[in-house]
Amino acid sequence: MEFPDLGKHCSERTCKRLDFLPLQCDTCAQAFCKDHVAYAAHKCPFAFKKDVQVPVCPLCDRPVPVKRGEVPDAVVGEHIDRDCELRPRREEKIFTYRCSKGGCKKKEMLPVACDQCGGNFCLRHRHPLDHSCARGRSPISVPG
Numbered sequence: 001m002e003f004p005d006l007g008k009h010c011s012e013r014t015c016k017r018l019d020f021l022p023l024q025c026d027t028c029a030q031a032f033c034k035d036h037v038a039y040a041a042h043k044c045p046f047a048f049k050k051d052v053q054v055p056v057c058p059l060c061d062r063p064v065p066v067k068r069g070e071v072p073d074a075v076v077g078e079h080i081d082r083d084c085e086l087r088p089r090r091e092e093k094i095f096t097y098r099c100s101k102g103g104c105k106k107k108e109m110l111p112v113a114c115d116q117c118g119g120n121f122c123l124r125h126r127h128p129l130d131h132s133c134a135r136g137r138s139p140i141s142v143p144g
Contacts, residue, residue: 010031010032011030011032011036012032012042017033026050027050059086060085064079095107098120099121100131101125104124104125114133
């Protein structure tokens with residue numbers, strides 16, 4: 001016994017499978033099989049109404065609203081330049097740790113502290129013998 005009224009054929013032109021549990025696209029209202037119900041699978045002309053993605057700023061993790069027709073990368077870039085709270089400021093100095101060796105004017109990004117005297121030095125003067133450390137005169141290991 002056949003049931004000619006049971007189920008629907010897939011609306012995809014290349015498929016036309018008879019499906020007893022067809023799925024309806026929520027934008028174009030056509031019936032599809034499970035393989036073609038996705039917007040991209042049946043090339044839905046109204047997918048832009050539902051398929052909306054909001055980009056997130058990589059620095060502050062806040063959503064950045066994008067208007068239709070705008071490129072998301074450009075909008076996120078503008079957000080970072082103007083509105084982002086965690087963007088790197090041009091006024092902030094990167095090299096702030098000045099060398100404590102007399103006459104040296106080098107600065108480092110990170111503090112390089114001497115374990116013996118506690119002074120902050122550049123990479124050239126970081127070893128106790130290089131910056132004439134007062135406590136570094138005694139040998140660290142005993143020869144022999």
